[in-house]
């Protein structure tokens with residue numbers, strides 16, 4: 001457990017708890033020997049990233065609140081005792097589906113002890129009715145504007161059970177009003193990569209994907225604001241590997257080129273997620289290479305083109321299928337590795353899909 005606190009005495013205190021990482025709960029799958037080595041490696045990386053959502057919320061916290069940031073991965077009763085001993089006014093969790101059951105248990109435990117608990121993140125944003133059973137208050141969607149209102153309501157004893165930027169457009173957030181995440185709350189020496197967010201959501205709307213549905217519609221930050229965030233990181237940290245917490249970074253190719261020019265000014269390696277269209281833009285690929293992009297993650301989704309039919313409204317992904325191998329080769333030719341993501345279990349998949357996927361991955365390197 002890592003806990004960092006601002007030691008000045010404030011009127012109120014909030015403990016922000018990050019519940020990241022991945023767990024396999026299904027006993028049948030475990031008994032079958034589920035290992036998913038690549039996935040486990042990726043989940044370790046995710047678990048070792050700080051919660052950018054909570055660091056962002058921390059920067060939107062009013063001055064009269066003290067903020068404590070804690071990551072609970074593998075934890076013991078003594079870690080829980082330490083949180084209890086802080087006697088915070090509010091305990092707020094950020095959690096994904098993979099650890100929501102643990103989050104619900106912990107939230108209930110703290111509530112029984114008389115603490116006010118809040119849960120936010122993708123899972124409760126998708127299923128607020130479920131989450132409301134386990135916390136005093138939920139945040140659905142973007143938290144930046146909600147957070148200050150929620151804390152003021154708490155101060156006035158008017159906390160509501162649900163604050164939603166999805167149903168209440170007054171809480172929808174203008175991305176350029178973002179404050180620089182409070183990276184200074186971290187014990188920064190223990191991280192080997194830090195995250196920034198340059199875009200949020202994705203306009204492609206693939207039917208299975210939470211981007212643009214659960215948190216916000218597609219939006220991008222100004223290059224000036226991204227520069228300030230990078231400068232803040234570089235003031236604090238000397239291991240420059242940046243992971244972009246974006247859904248699909250290079251949707252807007254003009255803006256993307258400005259972003260890559262900015263990245264080239266920093267001595268850093270970096271990673272992001274995007275779609276295959278980067279391979280069609282030579283100038284963008286050149287800038288990607290110049291800016292020391294180490295890897296991009298692309299959702300190819302399947303090696304079976306039928307599975308892509310109807311995935312997005314314009315069938316864009318289906319139309320790209322025949323370009324997949326050439327596009328991957330082209331990106332790799334710029335020295336950038338491609339982390340391909342696939343879904344197994346489309347309605348059109350058969351047992352052969354497993355072998356076909358393996359063949360595609362090997363053929364595309």
Ligand code: SF4
Nearest residue numbers: 202204205206209247
């Ligand atoms: S392209 Fe990627 S991020 Fe965008 S909607 Fe599809 S799966 Fe989600």
